Amino acid sequence: MDVRVQESAFDLGVETSEFAAKTSASGAVVTFTGIVRNNAAGTLEHMQIEHYPAMTQKALEAISNEALTRWQLEDAKVIHRFGALKPGEMIMMVATAAPHRKDAFEAAEFLMDYLKSRAPFWKKEVSSDDASWVAAKEEDEAALGRWQE
Amino acid sequence: MDVRVQESAFDLGVETSEFAAKTSASGAVVTFTGIVRNNAAGTLEHMQIEHYPAMTQKALEAISNEALTRWQLEDAKVIHRFGALKPGEMIMMVATAAPHRKDAFEAAEFLMDYLKSRAPFWKKEVSSDDASWVAAKEEDEAALGRWQE
Amino acid sequence: MDVLYFAWVRERIGLPREVVNTNARTVKELVSELVAREERYEAAFADISALRVALDQELSSFDAPLKGVREVAFFPPMTGG
Amino acid sequence: MDVLYFAWVRERIGLPREVVNTNARTVKELVSELVAREERYEAAFADISALRVALDQELSSFDAPLKGVREVAFFPPMTGG
Numbered sequence: 031m032d033v034r035v036q037e038s039a040f041d042l043g044v045e046t047s048e049f050a051a052k053t054s055a056s057g058a059v060v061t062f063t064g065i066v067r068n069n070a071a072g073t074l075e076h077m078q079i080e081h082y083p084a085m086t087q088k089a090l091e092a093i094s095n096e097a098l099t100r101w102q103l104e105d106a107k108v109i110h111r112f113g114a115l116k117p118g119e120m121i122m123m124v125a126t127a128a129p130h131r132k133d134a135f136e137a138a139e140f141l142m143d144y145l146k147s148r149a150p151f152w153k154k155e156v157s158s159d160d161a162s163w164v165a166a167k168e169e170d171e172a173a174l175g176r177w178q179e
Numbered sequence: 180m181d182v183r184v185q186e187s188a189f190d191l192g193v194e195t196s197e198f199a200a201k202t203s204a205s206g207a208v209v210t211f212t213g214i215v216r217n218n219a220a221g222t223l224e225h226m227q228i229e230h231y232p233a234m235t236q237k238a239l240e241a242i243s244n245e246a247l248t249r250w251q252l253e254d255a256k257v258i259h260r261f262g263a264l265k266p267g268e269m270i271m272m273v274a275t276a277a278p279h280r281k282d283a284f285e286a287a288e289f290l291m292d293y294l295k296s297r298a299p300f301w302k303k304e305v306s307s308d309d310a311s312w313v314a315a316k317e318e319d320e321a322a323l324g325r326w327q328e
Numbered sequence: 329m330d331v332l333y334f335a336w337v338r339e340r341i342g343l344p345r346e347v348v349n350t351n352a353r354t355v356k357e358l359v360s361e362l363v364a365r366e367e368r369y370e371a372a373f374a375d376i377s378a379l380r381v382a383l384d385q386e387l388s389s390f391d392a393p394l395k396g397v398r399e400v401a402f403f404p405p406m407t408g409g
Numbered sequence: 410m411d412v413l414y415f416a417w418v419r420e421r422i423g424l425p426r427e428v429v430n431t432n433a434r435t436v437k438e439l440v441s442e443l444v445a446r447e448e449r450y451e452a453a454f455a456d457i458s459a460l461r462v463a464l465d466q467e468l469s470s471f472d473a474p475l476k477g478v479r480e481v482a483f484f485p486p487m488t489g490g
Binding site: 056063138173 | 190191192193194195196199200202203204205206207208209210211212213214215216217266267269278280281283284287288291322
């Protein structure tokens, strides 16, 4: 398991290749990557991502361990950045490796749903004429319902 | 859209990075990679993948177009290899890019479910003492039911 | 008409492709003609519920008409991905 | 007790962290004490249903007891990923 919270950029290609190379017993590797999108007007200067350092690593590890417990996974990786990220930059990625594709897909979706609403990150959109905190979406909170037993 | 059927290896890292870099309007990129697993006894020499050249490219393009129609996707990529692949080698990958993660995940799962049971590939496991065709799984056929309207 | 075989169908029949002159109106009739030829065809087509057929590179059914079709392919259920 | 604020809670209160001496037994009592202090706290805690709280870096509830807790953090719903 590999969980990293960092300000610097990561190389999706290198991270994905390394992850896949390590998982020789698995037939299925799923990755998800979140990328900063511009706003509708195209005026986004950057996305400011704030986090709660003392809590973030612990929270991401807890979510990853939960995924490793609930699905037949060989490995999981989570990288999440903070700081000022420009449109097109990668914010975060998760990767899962499993013998069967259903486990790899479900675990990746689970990780994403929990990251969205339970990991201590907050996003602020800073554009040329405005700065506003991204509001949590009801649909993201609702997505967690799927994983409640 | 990028659909390739090839005997040569592909670089997952390069393919994923290139795909993500092209999709500037999308916030979510999902990839799936299929890797040759060894058998339980650890005796697999290679997986021989046969296909139907005149049909394969057409079938993969039709499945990809269907995904682009059914979900709000910006782009999709499918690479599938044929020939003799050793344990640990990558057999195929799909990638999807979408404004929202739900579309990217669902479209990738749809592509995989259709590739498994509707793209003209057949796998033969060749081990030191045996060679046998991989049987289609009922669960793979059943997985398609989810996408029928 | 070109007739193609893949995977274990190809192995049982012993060749990947052949030209067949036929007046069969449906895939099923074509299968009957082939089965009548030789034992290896009978072995390959023993259980057509375990087989798939494509007409001119499109998945089809054993009841489909062959009129206008140039290429018929027989194979087991696919195992891609 | 260390009290931390994040995102717009931090902006409204005007500082990221402070030490608070309190006898509050629950998170809600702590919030009441803070709100009684100054208008900027009132602005931040106007609607606690729009807020989340973590006790010693674990998500918790506003009814939770503060006994033994060393670090309380207030913030809006998270928007990670």
